[in-house]
Structures are given as C-alpha cells and as structure tokens.
Amino acid sequence: MDILRSIRAVLFDMDGVLYRGKQVLPGVHELLNWLDQRSFGYGCITNNASLTPAQYADKLAAMGITMPPDRVITSAVATGRYLRTTYPLGTRVFVVGMQGLREAIFGDGYFVEDTVLPELVVQGADFTLTYETLRQATLFIRGGATYIATNPDKTFPSEEGLIPGAGAVTAALVAATDVVPVVIGKPQPTMFAIGAAMLGSTVEQTLVVGDRLDTDIAGALAAGMPSVLVLTGVSGREEATTGSIKPDVIIADLPALLSSWCAL
Incomplete structure (x- = not known):
C-alpha cells in the first residue's frame, strides 16, 4: 500500500468500480468525500463514448454520485484532446460515430467536418452505422486520410446482450483498407496520460x-501509472495473481481501499 502515499489524483473506471448496472457499489460516497476533503483530484475514465460527459x-x-462533466473522460473526449495537440486548427475530419464523439470533435469549432476530402477519419462506435458510411470511410482512408479509432472494444454491453462496439467497426475498416488505426482508448496509454493531465496531475501521482x-x-x-484492481467487477484475484498483467494492489472493494488509505 506504500504506493498510495504519493497519490494526488485518482482515475476511476465506472461500471464494476463505482456501480454495477444501476446499483451504486459500497464505499463510493465515503471514498469520494475523503478525496474531496484532501483536495485530491479525481475523475472517471471509460471507453464508452456513446454518451457525452454531461449525459x-x-x-x-441519478444514482446519487456527484461527478462534474469535466471529470468524465470518455474515449471520445480523450481522442478530441489528442487530436487538438497533434493537428492544427481547421483540420478536415470525417467522423464515424455518435453524438458523444461528434461533440468531442466538432463542439468547439476547432475541426471542420468534411465529407469530400478529409485529412482524418475518426471512428468510434456507431449504433446506426450504414454501408454508405463504411464506404465513404474506406475510400477516405485508402485515399490517404489518417485513421484514428477511439477504442478497441469489439463488443458493447446492452440490455439485450453484447452488441458490436467500436472495435467491430474498426475490424470492418481494417479489412477494407489494410490500414491499422491509431487507437486512443484503453488499454492504450494515451487516454490515461490525458486523464492525468486533465486532473492537473502527473502519471506517477495518479x-x-x-x-x-x-x-x-x-x-x-502501459502509461507508467500505479494501479488498484477492485474485485467488484470482471477480473478475479486468481487471474490477477497468476496472469501476466499484475496490478500494484489487489483489494476487495472501495471500503477496503479507503480503510487502507486512512491507515497510512
């Protein structure tokens, strides 16, 4: 637990950490209040860009968790931040994606939407994807446009079950263009570094x-950041102790994390 001594900001995954389904998980309010009292920065980080930060x-x-929109870092938000530090004002962009991605790219007027000769093709999940959109994106990428994908998630959890996610759209475009995109979201380090910077912290202290x-x-x-695996979601203790991907700390839940932090 010594890694907690130098921490000044926290990036939380959401589903499986703060809540499960529509149920808030134990310890969320207590931990966030504790961080507030110590003026620690914190935010949420998610590959799911189907919603805007405000949404x-x-x-x-609605679940009783207070989180300002500017502390919700979706893969679309991270992609927008990355693009603004990499490409100049007025760069022409074709987007394959939904409202959350379109707002992150075009919301402030920095980029210009272009359906004729874009310099970038930026792709996320698209629940109303058409062949025409895939056709256009394929031709633009083959014509030399730089291809950027928000995240590699092949499936998306819906009420009906798993449905195609951003990674499934990427697979179609890679098959049609033979071009592998620059990927921004988890598990790539870019999104994590952007998240730390948005909280005013460094990767070492986040x-x-x-x-x-x-x-x-x-x-x-990958980003060189300390990590805690909570056992309230997908991965279990055995996988974490025997697999190749090892967190700095494995802990049962957020109450146990807060207790350990307070004991330092």
Missing part, C-alpha cells in the same frame, strides 16, 4: 482504480 454526469447523479485487467490495469501499466 454521464446525469446518469451518475492512481488508476479498475475492475478489468485487460483494459484498466494494462493501460495503467
């Missing part, structure tokens, strides 16, 4: 708290 804030508020080894913990390791 996520509303979703969390703790990642997640429930999945293959996305949350792998991304933290």
